Amino acid sequence: MDRETAQKQVKELHNLLNQYNFEYYVLNQPSVPDAEYDRLMQELINIEETYPDLITPESPTQRVGGEALSSFEKVQHRTPMLSLSNAFGEQDLRDFDRRVRQGIGDDFSYVCELKIDGLAVSLQYEDGLFVLGSTRGDGTTGENITANLRTIRSIPLRLKEQLTFEVRGEAYMPRQSFERLNEDRAKKGEMLFANPRNAAAGSLRQLDPRIAASRHLDIFLYGVGNYGSINVSTHSEALEQLQKLGLKVNKEWRKCQTIDEVIKYVEAWTEKRPSLNYDIDGIVIKVDSLEHQEKLGYTAKSPRWAIAYKFPAEEVVTKLIDIELSVGRTGVITPTAILDPVQVAGTTVQRASLHNEDLIREKDIMLGDWVIVKKAGDIIPEVVNVLTERRTGEETIFHMPVQCPACESELIRLEGEVALRCINPKCPAQRREGLIHFVSRNAMNIDGLGEKVISQLFEHELVRDPADIYFLKKEQLLQLERMGEKSVNNLLTAIENSKANSLEKLLFGLGIRHVGERAARILAEHYETMDNLMTASREDLVNIPEIGEKMSDAIVTYFDNDEVEELISELKSAGVNMAYKGPKVSEVADTESVFTNKTIVLTGKLEKLTRNDAKEKIEILGGHVAGSVSKKTDLVIAGTDAGSKLKKAQELNIEIWDEDKLLEELNQ
Known part of the structure; x- marks a missing residue:
């Protein structure tokens, strides 16, 4: 086979293997037997061995390759990966709905999605090619785990369209993969993973991608972090677009018009949760309209337009042996229950938070009691209740001290607080x-x-x-x-x-x-x-x-x-830096520009600037870049292949620039 023929054959094999991969790992509807897939893969491997220059990063043969890393590089998220505030019951959901209605009125809808119990990740695509994958990290800075994410077969290395954007999702370990992994580790005498979430996180933080590949991970994509060339006006449209591009979206999401519909969805999945072949720990509820999301905005920690309902935690019974006291960095005295070791939600628990003295009195907790323990949000162990009927009379009342256990200063309770506090600054x-x-x-x-x-x-x-x-x-x-x-x-x-x-x-x-x-x-x-x-x-x-x-x-x-x-x-x-070194996203130029205090929307593909470069330059000059077009939009920058946002801007008679006009103003 000459090189020209080989090049054509490689392209055909890429298309076929990617299609079969999508059918098998995303749609769960394979159209060919495994033997045919394996035959085509071997054919591609043979051609690439003959013509190594034809190997490309998006080749199906490049799912696992290269040397093990010595460490993970840091990745700065262009848009923070914020955590969600939590709801633990129906009233929390209704309170969330009330706050949303106060912010945007009554004309809106929600999207409900299963909350996958895994590791949050970010995938960046440029012109349709998967170029960077990272962990959430602290929400601002994550770690580059691209090599490990490439081993997940349901992540396409090339999309069906040449779009540039960032998508976010949850990498997880299916239950059967988890069971096989622990069986193998048991045979080797290795420590078992406590649960699929820990196993998935541990797998994606392996420095050798071959180890990650052997763990058979999967992923669901749940949203767009940076829309780039994606032109949508709602979250539900974004989910549909991701699916069309070849990305794996959980099919169980639903659009709900009222909070009552949301609650029915939550109740249904609380019951159906065990039927899935992957773990979920709750339901995520989001306001559907991107314009409404923007209007509701964010708190310092989480978006105001979304909330995570957490399923009731698993509860177990054990004995409370003692109560220890710790002094936090703000002086708060925190009592902690010391328990007979017990398994809760996949991990061994020996300590549980008691929060404060009022909680101990309210729940009538005594030393030696049999207590019910759960993990709040499936993470933090806490004492739920006391089994008073099991008392023998040998239990003793616990008394909080009047002096700090660390410095012996007198403890006080500040007005409006339930916690005892040491206020000695030298404690x-x-x-x-x-x-x-x-x-x-x-x-x-x-x-x-x-x-x-x-x-x-x-x-x-x-x-x-x-x-x-x-x-x-x-x-x-x-x-x-x-x-x-x-x-x-x-x-x-x-x-x-x-x-x-x-x-x-x-x-x-x-x-x-x-x-x-x-x-x-x-x-x-x-x-x-x-x-x-x-x-x-x-x-x-x-x-x-x-x-x-x-x-x-x-x-x-x-x-x-x-x-x-x-x-x-x-x-x-000592030479410690006292200045901000990050990108000046909110910095406004000393002199006013044409962008100052303007709301600007970028749409379509820019040829000379990346979407993020354009956004940063506009915001440095005092503009605000929004994700959707509305009556409040002052200016739309339209690149090639601009879609619904451009059409809406024309309907609203909003000023429209092309990229050349944008560059001309940026260079003033």
Whole structure:
């Protein structure tokens, strides 16, 4: 076979194998026997061996290949992968519906989808080719697991159309794959996976793609992270479009006109849940219209237009042996139940949260009681109830202390709070917990400074606050248990590297009350430097979208403290970065531009700019890029193959530019 013939044959084999792959793994309706698929695959392998230059990234033979990685690269999500707020009962769903109606009126519909219990991932396609896959990570930054995701047969390496966009989904392990995996591990004497979710997450974080391939994972795509060339006006249209492109969408989604229909859907799947060949832990409910989604907007942590209903958790009975107390970094005293070990939802549970003293009294919990335990949201163990009928008279009442178990300071209960709190700013337990938080992955991310090392440093009085970390010496660290020269050198390098972190990492690490990761990023982006934020007034803070009154009060109170001012000064002298380094998404140019305060929609394919480049440039110049066309849209940028958005803009007499006009204005 000459090269020209081989090239034509390769193209035909790609089309055939991709079609058969789609039928088998996505539609579950194979049209040819496995032997025919295998024969065609071998034919393609033979041609590629003869003509290696004909091997392309989207070839069906390239599902698994290449060397194992030494580590995963970080990936910055262009659009944050936010978590959803949770609903645990019918009233929570009705409250969500009430809030939605207050925001957009009564003329809307919902889309309900099964909440797959797996690992959230992002897939990026450019001109129809799968180019990047990543984990959710902290919602802002994930890990590049492209090689492992390519091993999932239901992920097309090339779409049916040459579109550029980002799609999001849940990678999971089917139950039969999970059972086979644990059977194999048992035969080898290896530790078994607790549940399919853990197995899927562990498989996709293998540095060798061949291991991921052997685990037989699958995926359902549930939404678009960045619409790019996808032209739709509703979430339901997006799901239909994804399916047409060859992506696997869970077929059980339903459109509901009322919250009563949503509740019926939830009730039905609560019963039918065991019949599936994959695990689900709830139902996701989303407002269908993208325009309505945009109007409802987001809180600092989650979208206001979606909620996750969580199924009632599995409940088991065990004995409560003791209650331990811990002091958190904000001084809150938290009681924890120590239990006889018991299996709950696939894992062994020995500890369960009791939250606070009021809960212990309300549930009449005594030491020695038999209790019902469940995992809240299938994750966090908690004591649900006490089996008082099993009491023998040997049980004893638990009394909360009046003094802090760490520093013996008097405990107080602040007005409006149920928790007992230690307010001693020098409490060693609070400082230790604060240090552990400061160095954690989502904060300053100092690799090698785990809880055990921090505890040693604290016990040896080598650190008392975060600034001390940056003045540690090699000879001091070498004195610690299990800290050899190599470990110490690596740790000092990690400490030095952390100085360059962007401001939002430092803000989150400081542990300011009510300020989570997303809020820290919003503040860093808005104020740009620590000095600007430290001098911000409560009035200024409240006016920032997503920063509420409680958070504003907490920020002002935090920085109005001499010890905090001294800490920031010490961090500065150590060389820790105090400025925001991320993309200036919300930055407005010093002088007004044609885009300032305008709502702009991008549609169609741009030839000279990527969609994200155009969006970032417009927003730097003061514009807001929206996902759908409405009466509030000021301008539409139409590339080639523009569809329904362009048509709607024409109907509404909205100003329309082509890409050349956009470039002309951007270059002014």
